[in-house]
Amino acid sequence: MRIKVATHSGFCFGVKRAINIAEKNLADPRYKNKIYSLGAIIHNPQVVDDLSKKGLKVIKDISSAKKGAVIISSHGAPIETIEKIKAMGLKLIDASCPFVKYAHDIVKRLKREGYRVLIIGDKKHPEVKALLSLAGKGGNKAKIGVVSQTTQNKGNYIKEVLDILKEDFKEVRVFNTICNDTSRRQTLARRLLKDRDVVIVVGGRNSANTKRLWQICKESGASSFHIETPGELKKSYFRGKSRAGIVSGASTPDSMVKKVAQKIKNLTKEG
């Protein structure tokens, strides 16, 4: 079996930064056993497990945090949550990705200038929930501002914008808030797919950008499987195949990609 790994893999800038912020604060004696993360700090269960072992307490609701510090995940948090953390007198540690923050700034500006703001993305994703909290409701129906989830697929984004343009409008202001890392991984996945007969997508099942990479693989018609860990790989995935590819999401550690490659080698060894 020949194996090719997409030339861009490992943590993206925002994920690396969020993990660094978490580790730095976990090492701070002031917050010993008192650091909470509201939901997964990044969408990779294995990395989150590692941080939990170092003392990070992942909570679902902010009221579970009694004292100490709360880390805002790389995806950001709704404005109401931020206000609640402050009102509770907790220390706020912001690990939101700067590219996500850039989208926040655009939404705030559009809102201030009277635009009706539309967010294109998965409405259940924490990033989108945060953006929606800033966008609010109302605004001028004829003046529309459009922002994308940072891990969106550009083709899908344009399709949604097209539907908006078909309606009555005076002005539609479209921002490309898809981050470069997302675009690059998608481009490289498409390139890799060209000569692969089976593709393994490695990353959190809760990771939006990983899911989009898998969607791209499926749309290409290639045989493809989404896994989080090498243990999930099955020999049957590679039966009759000779060229495997590995692509990974922005929150997938490089070490995990290497383990997956090794496991594929072992599974497909002749004899």
Add this chain to the structure above:
Amino acid sequence: MRIKVATHSGFCFGVKRAINIAEKNLADPRYKNKIYSLGAIIHNPQVVDDLSKKGLKVIKDISSAKKGAVIISSHGAPIETIEKIKAMGLKLIDASCPFVKYAHDIVKRLKREGYRVLIIGDKKHPEVKALLSLAGKGGNKAKIGVVSQTTQNKGNYIKEVLDILKEDFKEVRVFNTICNDTSRRQTLARRLLKDRDVVIVVGGRNSANTKRLWQICKESGASSFHIETPGELKKSYFRGKSRAGIVSGASTPDSMVKKVAQKIKNLTKEG
């Protein structure tokens, strides 16, 4: 032959206004025989002929105007032309359509705010030439402002915008500068076409909005003909047909539409 006329016909607001401005100034003794129009004041040769008989001198180049007043046509004029008229000490009479002026204002604002401005329209049309003169060159390649010729077909406009969105960008700001009159005539033409087997499009051959109406008729698959005057109608247009429709451009007088309807009746009378 049953004949139906599109429920919206006759001069649009901007054309009516330009003709009124011309007639009022032609009646002013101060400018007797000294009123020039730079190109056709509206794109209907028959109406322009009538105004010429009342003393309007249609010129191609501004240097042909010696003294007196120059009327800017309903389509507007390039900024360089306006400056030249002022520099020559001629009186400037601005008959440009307020909806065209609205597009000018948007282009000026976009330019001022550093956008690269793109105009979607016929580059040889006077309205587009004027918009281009304001848009200039340069601007931020990643921040794009898009404006349409006021008489554009919305479907075509969206197609062009889509091509822009497919490129790399940070922000694309799309303004719907297609005037309501244009949209309304196009919608009503489409409605009329549904039960007509032959359609006559009446309007200047140099009229952009009339040409677009004709394009819509042709695309529908209906048998259609573009004429300026009833004299151009041929009996053969109506052979084997029973339901004729008439649509007309924004610069086509109502009287012309009535003459065309009468001529169709005469041509298709039995016996």
